[in-house]
Amino acid sequence: xxxxxxxVIALTIVLLVMEVGAAGEIYxxxxxxxxxxHMLTGTPAFYFDGKRRSSDIEPIRTEKGHGSPSFAERHIxxxxxxxxxxxxxxxxxxxxxxxxxxxxxxxKPSRLELWVKDVQxxxxxxxxxxxxxxxxxxxxxxxxxxxxxxxxxxxxxKWIIEPSDVQWFIPKHVQESQRPEQIREQHEISDVRxxxxxxxxxxxxxxxxxxxxxxxxxxxxxxxx
Numbered sequence: 001x002x003x004x005x006x007x008v009i010a011l012t013i014v015l016l017v018m019e020v021g022a023a024g025e026i027y028x029x030x031x032x033x034x035x036x037x038h039m040l041t042g043t044p045a046f047y048f049d050g051k052r053r054s055s056d057i058e059p060i061r062t063e064k065g066h067g068s069p070s071f072a073e074r075h076i077x078x079x080x081x082x083x084x085x086x087x088x089x090x091x092x093x094x095x096x097x098x099x100x101x102x103x104x105x106x107x108k109p110s111r112l113e114l115w116v117k118d119v120q121x122x123x124x125x126x127x128x129x130x131x132x133x134x135x136x137x138x139x140x141x142x143x144x145x146x147x148x149x150x151x152x153x154x155x156x157x158k159w160i161i162e163p164s165d166v167q168w169f170i171p172k173h174v175q176e177s178q179r180p181e182q183i184r185e186q187h188e189i190s191d192v193r194x195x196x197x198x199x200x201x202x203x204x205x206x207x208x209x210x211x212x213x214x215x216x217x218x219x220x221x222x223x224x225x
Contacts, residue, residue: 024084026094028119031078035097039115039142040152044074044100049082067193067210069118069139072100085124092129096120103196105205107224110147112156112205114196116140134188135163141194143207143220157220159209166190167213198224 031047038045046053065071076099083093099116117140122129131137139161146153168188192211199206203223209216 024082024088024093026080026083028095028097028121031080031095031097035076035078035099035117038076039117039144040155042074042101042113042146042153045076045078047078047080049080067102067195069099069102069116069192072102072116075100081122081129083122083124090124090126092122093124094122094129096122102194105196105198105224107198108148110145110224112196112198112222112224113144113146113153114194114207115142115144116194117142133163133190134166134168137163137166137190139166139192141207141209143196143205145222156205156222157207157218159207159216159218161192161209161212165212165214166192167211200224 034045034047078097079095081092081094081096084091085093097117097119099118102114102116104114105112119138119140120131120133121136122131141159141161142155143157144153145156168190170188190211192209195208195210197206197208198204199219202219203221204219205222205224206217206219
């Protein structure tokens, strides 16, 4: 009996070691660096699985999409889904990092900009990869100062929105449908948005983030002429 338990434990340890050694993990940090470098230089870009692709297609911006990462200007997307596990049996792991410019306030000799980064993690699967949006999707907002003639902007403040901060809800048309409650809950969505304005009287930039479980408004002292 003891020998059987020992063999089971030993086999489990071997399998875990083999899995770690064979995992083709895609690390987030290098993708973040590429995304943020384009943000600082203010240049749109699209990378997929380690290669830069054409970035001519920009999201269609509408008033309805104002403040949403999906409709941001100078769109930047860095995606890599080449991650594997179990010696390549499970595929599609990696990251999708996307977003862009949400708003700006012009001034001289510089302007203020609000950028957003939407980060989604992909887990490898047997037939397809999968996401855990409610548990793992995060947002990062950046307040930048871009001075005239400077090659790169300066980050004045950064905010990280954790999954627990996001407000999830069931769209009205799904709520009103005749689908079972369990099915309706599977259609929950979020609507995180960011907005920027400048208060000249107090020399402050005001950043508002909506779609959260709590109100978020923060003001940053900055001289903008």
